[in-house]
Amino acid sequence: MSREREKGMSIIVKTITRLTVGLILLYGIYILSHGHVTPGGGFAGGIIIALSFVHLMLAYGKDVALAKLPKGVTSFLEGTAAIAFLSIALLGFMTGYFFLNFLSKGEEFRLFSAGIIPLCNIVISIKVGAGLFAIFAALVLLKFEPEKKEKRK
């Protein structure tokens, strides 16, 4: 990879990224929080959140993006979210059945309804977002050149 690439792309791309990356993140949060009312859900929302960070990484280079979301934090978030999802299942187990929807169903069409479904969506989206960003970061950081071979120019 050349030196330029690590610094990121041109000023135009950077400016537009600065304007859009927040919107993308917000859109992801909207998709995930309304997963039980409208189309979307934890997975789509989580991937959009990951994409917003990927976007940042592509435009500004890996250092800026990794400063915003360090690798240690991603793996911690991922593990914690996985544990949280399992605990939701186990809480149901305590009250009767594995994955029992133990919260009240609430009023239809509201954001806070449908028992454990919104909770699961949030947890899944954190997990998916952190996990996919971790994969992408790992693949970007991988030095993608053949070993023991003169570089062809």
Add this chain to the structure above:
Amino acid sequence: MMQAMNIIPIFVAIPLAGSFIIAILGKRPRWAPDLISGFTTLVLLAASILAVGIANTHGVLVYSIGAWKAPIGIEMVLDGLTAFMLVTINLVAFAVSVYAVNYMEQFTSKSKFYTLFLLMLAGMNGLVVTGDMFNLFVFLEIASVASYALVAFGTEKHELEAAFKYAIMGTVASLFILLGIAILYSFTSTLNMADMASVLAQKESKNIVLMVSVLFLMGFGLKSAIVPFHAWLPDAHPSAPAPISAMLSGVLIKSLGIYALCRIFYNVIGMTAEVSSVFMFLGVLSMVVGVFLAIGQWDLKRLLAYHSISQIGYVVLGISLGTPLGVIGGLFHLFNHSIFKSLLFLDAGAVEYATGTRDLKDMGGLSAKMPATGTTNLIASMSIAGIPPFNGFWSKLIIIIATVEAGRYWYAFWAVLASLLTLASFMKVMKYAFLGALKEKWSQIKEVPVFMKLSMGVLAAICVFGGLLIIPDVADVFLNRARNVIMEGVDYAGLVLKSIR
């Protein structure tokens, strides 16, 4: 009843929790991954032995996840076959987990190894325990994805190449299986296995059953490495770290391949004479081809991998005979093979740990320096070659008797021949690796550390006393229960659906 049922989700929840915790903790403190993994597998082993008892007293137990009754929700089913597979899987997993404490010191990132190992275990347990078609696919994918990564764990040239080959073939197999499930869903409009079986019994369609059978045969055949689909196994199994080779050869190909084939063909689609003769032919073919390819090998782990193909052939032959004796022989051989093949791979790992080589020509006289490894390897070799009184003898004997009883004299002949060739092949291993004069360059080597010896010793003891499992009283609790599940065929649906109400 309610109390007993609660054991079923444990088999998935505990290994998942263990792996997530290890992933969060990382490598600080250093001993935590070893301890958590050992503890998890020990609890699972205890739970699965308990499950055998529960399956005995209650017959078929069904757990409805989220309190949704079938066919609306996902069911977990605990019956004889499930309990049998759970014991097999968790026994080997425990031995492997103890062994890995010392062995995995050769690799970096031990915590990632344990995370993936427990995820693979969770996948296998979930696959065995589930009663839902798509859920089976999901857990199959967990176990497979974890195993692709584990094969590449050493990140050397050959390991990556083998992992890629394995991953591509495994993914294609998964796609075939998923397409089969999609066709079955469209035809029956349900995903629950028991419900699906009852719909299929009412609604005949030759074409769909044929298509789905071919898809499942290719998919699960690839996963279990029956002969025309075996190309990935001799690369993938030797490339993995030794504990993982033991898991892959010992239980992964059986739970992902053989168990799923049995469950789907016997209990859901219903076995027909044509399908069972195809299976028998493939079984005999694997048996013979595997052993012929194994004889010429000089790489110890590769030789063992070819023998896995051959031994899987015995299991398939026994189970597809469809007679009570044949099925019990096949299942018993499945159990025995898990034990002695894991032990053989662990021994090969111990040799590699001490000497750093896998080439048989390079070794010699290692028994003098490594008595524990030499003895356990001798026991396992005699088991796999079918020498009395070790466990492998009894199961092979039952399979051969059953084959003769069924009037398949040629198949019986090939089974005996393959057994003899296996014996020859392992005499070669013993002669070149462990017996004879010690070579000069190995005078400095030491016996392997205590945890490795411990787990090899446990498995060797089971090899010696495993034959006791076919004493009628013991067999009634363990093997016969599993056989009954296969023999009852599509009546499985009725039993499960009755137990839900």
Add this chain to the structure above:
Amino acid sequence: MLELYILLVFMIIGAIIAIEVNDLLSSVVAVGAVGLGLSIVFLILKAPDVAITQLVVEILALIILIRATLRKDLPFSTSGRWLLNTLITICFIAVALLVAGKCFNDLPEFGYPIMRVASTYLKEGLAKTGATNLVAAVILDYRAFDTLGEATVLFTAVIGVLAVVRKVGRKKIGEKVREEDE
């Protein structure tokens, strides 16, 4: 449903281009076109949840694939006996299509599924789970266990990728290897 056929043919053409073109980057872009076509097909087939997920998954998969094909010096080769092998594969494909055609005849006609289990979800889903999006009700309540498995597959893949990209796989016993803080 004419648009469905047009899109399907478009996807097949896209797939053929992706398979046959001799430049990896173009091939990846062609796969992207197939994926977008698939996403629109999902919309036509009244599956908006799946369409959204397919779209975003597609984008991420493309970015990852493009990352792998960035280098220029990627040699390309076709092995010998090209004609024979291709003939064999085409025969195989023809046979498979024939068998599948017979089998698909016995399936319920397109557009008229049986909905044995699904009708229960549609009738009782809102009342029993409280979610107006019935797909969410199915994935996170009726079949939440599948979703746990799915999240676990993703987790496995993440740990797997992190394990595979380690620089140093093996070490001597007792040796301390500096591991990057993963």
Add this chain to the structure above:
Amino acid sequence: MAVYLLCFTLFLLGIYCILRKRNIIKIIIGVIISEYAVNLFFILTAYRAEGRAPIYSKSAIIENMVDALPQAVVLTSIVIGLATTALLVGIAMRIYEKYGTFDITKIRDLRG
């Protein structure tokens, strides 16, 4: 019926690519195409003529919804596909690092 066959053709194209192509990235592309085809097949079986998406709305009373179960199943399998693809690409990039090529005719140290 014809729709199913077109979808199956797409699946076979993917399989053909996996079997015949000698480049690692092409093989991964074949896997992706086959995955698309299987997902599409599932959704096709769920479609109901004149059906509506399985989401209730406040303003309209909706009958005749399409089958929701395959949609949930396909959501799961799409994500599984993404996970597999990511792992495959990871392994492929490491292979490139070790061998300096994506051509599997040159990557054959192991012969089975």
